[in-house]
Amino acid sequence: MAFAVPVWLAVQEELLGCGEAEADHGTPSCFDHFDDESLFELFHLTRPCISFITDAVRIRMKAVAVKKTLPSVDVMVMVSVNYYALGAFSSAVLQKAGMNQPTSLTNVVNTVSGVIAGMSDVFISFPLTVDARNRTAAKMEELCRIPKVLGVLAPAHFKIRASPYEKDSFKSFINSLGYTSVVSQFICDCDGNILSVEKCCVGSTFEQEMWDSSFKGREVEEDLHGPFWFVGGNGYHLSKHVLTPVSNPSNDNEVRFNKAHAKIYKVMQSTIGCMKRRFKCLMQLGFAEEGSLNKKSNMIKACSVLHNIAKKFSVPSLPADGKIEVPYPGKLHLTPLEIDAEALEARQELIDMNFSVAPHSEKVSSGDTTKEDV
Secondary structure, eight states, rough: OOOHHHHHHHHHHHHHOOSSTTTTSSOOGGGGGGGGHHHHHSSSSSSHHHHHHHHHHHHTTTTSSTTTTTTOHHHHHHHHHHHHHSSSSOHHHHHTTTOOOOOHOOOOOOOOHHHTTTTTTSSSSOOOOOHHHHHHHHHHHHHOOOSEEEEEEEEEEEEBOOOOTHHHHHHBBBBSSSSSSSEEEEETTTTOOEEEEEEEEEETTHHHHHHSHHHHHHHHHHHTTTTTTEEEOOOOOOOOSOOOOOOSSSSSHHHHHHHHHHHHHHHHHHHHHHHHOOGGGOOOOOBBTTTBHHHHHHHHHHHHHHHHHHHHTOOOOOOOOOOOOOOOOOOOSSOOOOOHHHHHHHHHHHHHHSSOOGGGGOOOTTOOOOOOOO
């Protein structure tokens, strides 16, 4: 995720690995029917960002088998991104697209979601070099004082509808907050770039189970990404790479560490909130069946790819609508689990080395005034 916009534009075709775009590249687009204000209102993205996305999808679709009966790529992207943004199809967009059949619209969105989700190997990735990892960790430390942190690890829950008549299946979708959802495992950096998204499980799944069975979890725990931490919440086990808060802090050092941990962990909450505001389809993913979550997974991944692209194009975030989603507390096992003694010692050493002294803003003696008080 270290590419600047000009670099992305320059190497787009090389990155996507599909050669030249099809012949209509550069010709008038269906998006030209909308002015910039309407474009942002309908798609929650800017014109340059949409153009980049459309070109990327066009190039990728040359490499996959797509039904010839489907509309043009521009129309498919227009319909799909409109649905992602609003969680419904806008009449203005459908009129320009010349489409109104629910089945056709669903097929288009599913097709585009699969193509964009497939681009996650390009637009969602960990820092690839040692220098890039160290830079990422340095920015994390600057934010929260915790060294050697490469990312924030958390589950992201997305509401779905499930039939209460299928009791066993319905129960499996109910999460710790009491609503039906699917859950994906996310990792982000301190700037809100998504570094990894994988798995799409029923809402009752334990976070640790997702981590243990995920590709990224196995890579991290096998030291393939170096000696770095990933900040995780209470639903994860403390390990040599997953850094959890202290359950019952017994001194000021541990209290300060927990505050720093909470500060960086909130970045994930902000990132998921930003993504859900931009792509309102994520607020309600529709009906889901336990044995078939691929379409839900593709939509989540597609929106994650678009989130990262939007950040690279500095697309403005959408303001909060006043409804703040309750942070997911994590699903804890009923019986206490054995704590890794080596990991516990490593966390304690980190706390003692970095949180034995309060930051300047906390050093307030009687009669003194800190910079924040001025």
